[in-house]
Amino acid sequence: MSTETVAVHAEPLEEASSTLKPVNLKFPITYAVMAMVALGVFALFSPAGAVTRFRLGAPTDFIEIPLAEVPAAPTNWVLGAALAALAVLAFVRAYQRKRLGRWHPVLFGVLFVAAFLVWAGADRGAVIPLVTMLTGALALSVPLIFGAMCGLVGERTGVINIAIEGQLLAGAFLAAVAASVFVNAYVGLVAAPIAGALVGALLVVFAVKYQVNQIIVGVVLNVLVIGLTSFLFSTVLTQNSQLWNARQQLPRLPVPVLSEIPIIGPVLFNQTILVYLMYVIVALLYVFLFRSRWGLRVRAVGEHPKAADTVGINVNRTRTINVIFAGAIAGLGGAFFTVGQGLAFGQEMSAGQGFIALAAMILGRWNPLGAMFAALLFGFSTSLGNTLSTIGTPVPSEVLLMLPYIITIFAVAGFVGRVRPPAANGEPYVK
Amino acid sequence: MSEQNEKTQPKESAADSSAEGSPPGAALKEAEGRLHHALRELSQTSWVISLLAVVVALAVGGLLIIAAHPQVQSTASYFFARPADFFTTSFQVVRDAYSSLFRGAVYDWQAPTLQRSIRPITETLVYAVPLILAGLGIAIGFRSGMLNIGGQGQIILGVTFAGFIGYAMDLPVGAHLLLALMGGILGGAIWGGIAGVLKARTGANEVIVTIMLNNIALYLLAWLLRQQWFVQTGSNQPQSSPVEESARLFTLFGAGFRLHAGIILAIAATFFVWWLMERSTLGFELRAIGENPDAARTAGVNVAKATALVLIIGGALCGLGGAAHLLGTEYRITAGIAGTIGFDAITVALLGRSKPLGTFLAGVLFGGLKAGGVLMQAQTGTPIDIVLVLQSVIVLLIAAPPLVRAIFFLPRPDGRSRSRRRREKQAEEVAA
């Protein structure tokens, strides 16, 4: 009886709320501004008759792919018009209160970047090395992706990890040392996760056992790892660098067939085993986090530890195991700085990448795929910055290097949709 | 449940029983009881924990120094033949390192003149000035429930503003310094304010925003240092002109000492923060939002405004720290001018338990470690990075008193086992 009355009285309310729901113009306006930049700057200020040249092949390619040349101004007028059309579509959809597909922002972004590149490279005599740039982007993303995966496993169980930076650095250090001592880069790959896991274990001891504020522990652990590695670097590693810190490099293992695909082949499939491991880890995390018993329990512990406890899940044990496991992932990512690139260890060589990884995790909304794409975006903007600073462009490279951080601030300030961390994130569980 | 009753409870924790035991004689038992009581009293006072944390950190540092020293390593290679060599060398190495650390930080008994002997303590204060000022800025955030990790960026902005005013403007002596300091305050306040306003208006997590702002500040400074209108040097070096004499913080003890008026600023700021937090209505609001923002809002506190203010004031103090560092010590802006002061300031605030006096003392301690570390590196070749290890170990231990008590077999301060206290907490919940 009462359920019936509930239904009757529910209808008019739902209606009322949908008509009152405000039209959200944040995105359409952003798109419109960007389209206007494309038309008003990129198209209008591309010198008439200028051409922009792209190198599509890798420098090492057997067959030289010819340079692609596009006329700057006409290309950018076309691209600008396309961007304007996408912006208009966004307005239309917003007024209809309908969602746009995911293809929209992706297409918009690709076109905008293309327009930017055409403008930036116009009439400079230099060639924009597309494959080199993309390879660089992936390379810069590798530690970010590993770090972001580490961060999200930890936060999904409710432990905030600011120590990703330290875990990357520790991984880089131990990978270099182990690879050097055993004169084998693959030994470095085995050692690196151990270093990351150790930092993770310290985090757990203080955050879970002693319930110290997790952000504080993370900050301090970063200082500790920097101090330890720098100290050992200046002493042991420099005293006998031949033994302790000789360069070792993981070989590239091109995947047959796949690596032959133009442009993306050499970028994605002519990599070291570390990068392939990264693909596997992202894929596995994505599947297991949402489809497995492990993932269900991890998320339960991070969202509502007490509820998890009442169904017999040991909250603190789950957190302990997973944070240490996550640390191993970050440690593995740290190996990229040394054995992954064939470099010796250097002081503070992680250079803040751990914090960008954290940003990628947030921007990717604690989802492995999202975090990966965010990390790739950050890697790309840095690579773009590096490329542009060598060919010389009107935009200072620092601005591009700042971009990941600025995007992240916009993200957490809610400009790119609501970011919702796991509910019990950062809260120690006291039974 | 009073303390009295608690103390009569039977022992439960391992720490309790190890300190109590069950001695046969009554007299012995009494003595043990007194000792137990004294130990409990001891571990109750937080400064004892702090002291023990420093001891543990020095021990860890000592082990590292031993492990990394080539001479010790060579004695270790024939350890089983002559173990004494190993131990005496180890002892000497650690003693040398720490005694030079002490001589560099407090008093150098090996210096030729009295002036040179007492110089180290003034150097300690020189390093302490920015740490104290920025530490106070961070501490205000902690007290108000805001984790400001952005000291680094706020310092950079303070340096930038203060420096530019310091060398690009031409003003009379007092006014120039004052304006440059105000510039530093403004720069830090803007950078903190961005995080504060975003937190207040959109709820953006201040930890993330301030971390991001640190990196943005770094690139901003790198860019500025490439702009001729900014550096005004006429060269391509990534550094600025030195600030004018009129904008420098004057030295206090004349030539031979670097200690400058910044220390007076630091003392004044310490008093100001104490008054603000403990005596003013704004401080009441800030502490209220720190403890329970919902209740504060219900009580009529404008939480958004207070949130923004916390980070603005905190940023201003960090900016002032940066300004004092530049105008008193460095004079020229370089890309790495902020060093790690911003992160050190976090540890300073933590070690000082976010109280003004504690932060001041913690700043002096860490300043001493830095000043001493410089001499230690120069004289014994022990890298100054060891100071980072000492700092982080100290802060980690202080944040986890139970760990320190476990290391030194001290009883719990309230004589209760951890699990029992937990259960009591539940009981309160149940009873409520």
Add this chain to the structure above:
Amino acid sequence: MKLQLKGVTKRFGTFTANDQIDLTVEPGEIHALLGENGAGKSTLMNTIYGLYSPDEGQILLDDQPVTFNGPGDAVAAGIGMVHQHFMLIPVFTVTESVVLGYEPTKAAGILNFEQARQKVLEISSRFGFDVDPDARVEDLPVGAQQRVEIIKALSREAKVLILDEPTAVLTPQETDELIAIMRQLKEAGTSIVFITHKLREVRAIADRITVIRRGKVVGEATPQSTETKLASLMVGRQVSLTTDKEPGQTGEVSLTVDDLTVLDSAGKIVLDHVSLDIRRGEILAVAGVDGNGQTELSEAILGIRHAASGTITLDGQDLKKLTVKERLAAGLGFVPEDRSTDGVIAGFSITENFVLDMYDRAPYAKGVVMQHQAMREAAEKQTARFDVRMGTVDDPISTLSGGNQQKVVLAREMSRDLRLFVASQPTRGLDVGSIEFVHRTIIEERDKGTPCLVISTELDEVLNLADRIAVMYRGRIVGIVPADTSRDVLGLMMAGVPAEEAQEQAAAHQTALGEADELAEEKEQA
């Protein structure tokens, strides 16, 4: 299954929450555990459920002693529990919530969602629940969430089901449905332990009643016992279930809320064109199930929630133009719904909590400088007047019991001259003695001529205090009715049925609780 407790004792430090409890629940029996807030009911149930381990005593299942090292053991032994605060993960689907901890899996630990969904569907069809296994928990109404909890327990073959205050969040009609479910489970042989402090419910549902007070079993009763008898057993003395009050001397209209609409952060309507007014010297009580806009109404009056449209006027003054601080200064006294999150700051001293919303006003502050002496003196005087049991005013407020904390809140709000008094759930979680005190205080305030708005989900409280009753449902005021309206009518209104229709329906169709009431009355008369 038969559940038996023998001498179960549970201590927290020096506080004995459960003292030598003996309890037997026969198979297929609905056994009510009746006791006041803080009597130790929840502790006892958490002990049975393996969350706590007893210090003394034994738990026996079918005469076999058992020990549980955690809820997992208890569940494996056939004990299920529906907690007062649901143990569901808001972002999970119904299926995910049900299988958590007992997941059917395929190879490599991948969940077998299909099997899990089938299980949910099977159980919900068996008991006629209409629950979508793919719905997100946070999108479900409270009643449905409770059913998910029950499905969760049943999916683990619970033979003993513990329900902790299950009706606290339900309308009387939803309670009726729950009672039907409980009877169905009983038929199927499940033993049910039903925890409550509501006297009417136990009489309607229970086969047997055990009353506990201050951690001890103080007696057994049958559903035929009178409410008065149960109440005095529960409280330990003769209690009058109603507070004596004279009809109010109402004056002119003081507070007017007109056409007030409030949206939540997601833009959804939470308060839908609400209009009401309160006269001087009148208590308007707002009844309704939790989450139907009452909280938002009080918060909009205080000003911590923005009104999208409509007006709030107090004695002709437009409150919407004022900040929270200005409204408090204008004479608004406010007792928030959740004392521990909104009412007090746990780490602050009693003094600081006493001035919490007056800290920047004379005499507690001169300019920006706080006057600690004046604060202390006022706190001492007022806490004495309200009989707050405490050490000194410098102690942290967290050292006080819930009732005494609430007295500090009342002392604070009533220590200044009020023009309007708003209280949300003023007695939630308090013992009967404190409840009586709070009710008397509110009536005294009314008698001073202050218009009072009291929001409560407890019908007893509403009926006890109100001069008029407004019933809210889904952000709307269903109707404003006289104080002598029957419970059944109010219950129907709480489910959204307009007042007149509710009168008719209630006359035609009685709820289980209503029937039990009548039976008892008849018996008493006989």
